[in-house]
Amino acid sequence: MYDKFKIGHYTDDKNKTGCSVILCPPDTTASCYIAGSAPGSRETALLHPERKLRHIHALLLTGGSAFGLNAAAGVVRWLEEKGIGYETPFAKIPIVPAAVVFDLYLGSAAVRPTAENAYTACEKAVPDFSEQGGIGAGTGVTVGKWAGLEHAMKSGLGIAEINHGNLRIRALSVVNAVGDVVGRDGSIAAGARSKEGNFLAQDDPSRRWQPPEVGMAENTVLSVLMTNANLDKLQCFLLAQRAQSGLARAIIPASTSFDGDIIFALSNGRQEAPVDLIAELAAEALRKAVINAVKRKTE
Numbered sequence: 001m002y003d004k005f006k007i008g009h010y011t012d013d014k015n016k017t018g019c020s021v022i023l024c025p026p027d028t029t030a031s032c033y034i035a036g037s038a039p040g041s042r043e044t045a046l047l048h049p050e051r052k053l054r055h056i057h058a059l060l061l062t063g064g065s066a067f068g069l070n071a072a073a074g075v076v077r078w079l080e081e082k083g084i085g086y087e088t089p090f091a092k093i094p095i096v097p098a099a100v101v102f103d104l105y106l107g108s109a110a111v112r113p114t115a116e117n118a119y120t121a122c123e124k125a126v127p128d129f130s131e132q133g134g135i136g137a138g139t140g141v142t143v144g145k146w147a148g149l150e151h152a153m154k155s156g157l158g159i160a161e162i163n164h165g166n167l168r169i170r171a172l173s174v175v176n177a178v179g180d181v182v183g184r185d186g187s188i189a190a191g192a193r194s195k196e197g198n199f200l201a202q203d204d205p206s207r208r209w210q211p212p213e214v215g216m217a218e219n220t221v222l223s224v225l226m227t228n229a230n231l232d233k234l235q236c237f238l239l240a241q242r243a244q245s246g247l248a249r250a251i252i253p254a255s256t257s258f259d260g261d262i263i264f265a266l267s268n269g270r271q272e273a274p275v276d277l278i279a280e281l282a283a284e285a286l287r288k289a290v291i292n293a294v295k296r297k298t299e
Contacts, residue, residue: 002228008125009136016107020136036261064112074115103140144191148213158293228269246286
């Protein structure tokens with residue numbers, strides 16, 4: 001059922017905001033790991049391994065900061081109309097966790113994704129995860145904000161997939177980080193730049209160690225892992241937790257006190273594999289997704 005995941009986007013290029021919806025196949029097990037200190041989210045408490053609920057029906061990533069959480073109502077409505085949800089004696093309840101990025105400074109702070117926008121994204125959802133860049137929740141995101149917004153560089157939404165035999169891991173990341181995005185060799189792929197276009201930390205990486213010139217709620221990296229590995233809820237949590245190392249390999253500094261990073265892990269499949277193998281593949285896929293988020297951006 002791994003191939004049954006679908007993704008849809010709503011993109012507002014004029015106001016530099018948007019949202020992305022992942023529609024899950026039946027019996028998708030989910031958990032999440034919150035790595036940042038300033039997350040904005042909805043129903044993530046349900047995903048903790050000690051909570052009873054195991055499956056989710058969709059996941060929303062959205063711009064608009066806390067205002068954007070209202071867009072989840074559109075996903076819930078779309079699922080309800082399709083008869084999808086958690087079965088109760090009285091109604092089917094769609095379970096739709098959501099998380100936000102702060103993107104109110106690039107476009108209009110008064111325009112945020114709405115329930116209708118998220119509904120539209122559901123209508124557009126397809127099993128093709130090839131579209132990347134400045135789309136959906138990645139429309140208004142930036143990186144390298146440790147030196148202030150005036151030095152930040154455009155980012156986006158990135159996706160990467162790794163296959164190992166029959167095991168499949170797909171990673172998606174909306175990169176709105178305090179830090180710079182770096183390659184394997186430490187070279188800066190995107191980050192804080194001078195007016196002349198030079199990377200500020202290229203010659204002195206220690207400049208990133210100072211308190212960033214941004215606020216507590218203005219940065220977040222939202223990531224999603226999708227796999228055909230047969231994982232229970234606790235294993236999904238541990239997978240999300242372990243995949244944090246992928247962010248640390250690609251972003252410097254990563255998951256700071258000024259970021260609200262969240263990693264979701266979604267399992268739908270019967271493939272058996274050692275958990276350490278799955279975790280390392282997930283971390284590498286997430287690293288590549290972050291790099292793709294800045295490589296595939298639209299200016």
